[in-house]
């Protein structure tokens with residue numbers, strides 16, 4: 582893997598931008614779509630091998646830890662864990678889309694707070710350092726939900742990097758699983 586070693590700064594910047602205004606989290610859509618576009622175009626995992634800021638964060642944090650890594654569980658590499666993560670990802674996206682549609686249709690109030698693992702509300706408000714005027718409530722709802730999903734998966738990946746090898750998350754990352762399915766076809 583040849584990811585540039587300072588790419589992790591983009592990940593930190595992404596989460597800091599959310600503290601300034603949550604709507605910047607919609608840039609995360611690029612991190613979900615660009616890897617797949619590159620797989621389709623290059624017939625290889627160009628994003629994972631060169632540009633992924635999250636992988637750079639895991640590598641940086643995982644390599645700087647002061648204790649030795651545990652062996653990566655076999656069910657991460659050869660078992661069903663990646664399919665479980667893909668299912669979690671699919672369920673999250675479905676909930677995000679359905680609830681955003683509900684807000685857009687006016688049958689649901691926007692949720693303007695973060696949730697960990699879809700259902701656990703975090704007990705603090707995001708400081709919003711500046712407002713963007715005339716944003717539709719559904720877009721604000723979508724932004725909070727998207728930030729929550731990115732925060733959850735990044736946090737899980739960091740825990741794995743600290744316990745196992747730095748890029749253990751990559752063995753079960755939904756983007757990698759979808760990329761593998763595309764490449765096999």
Ligand code: SF4
Nearest residue numbers: 629633636751754757
């Ligand atoms: S598997 Fe996921 S986290 Fe790892 S490099 Fe690819 S997109 Fe990034």
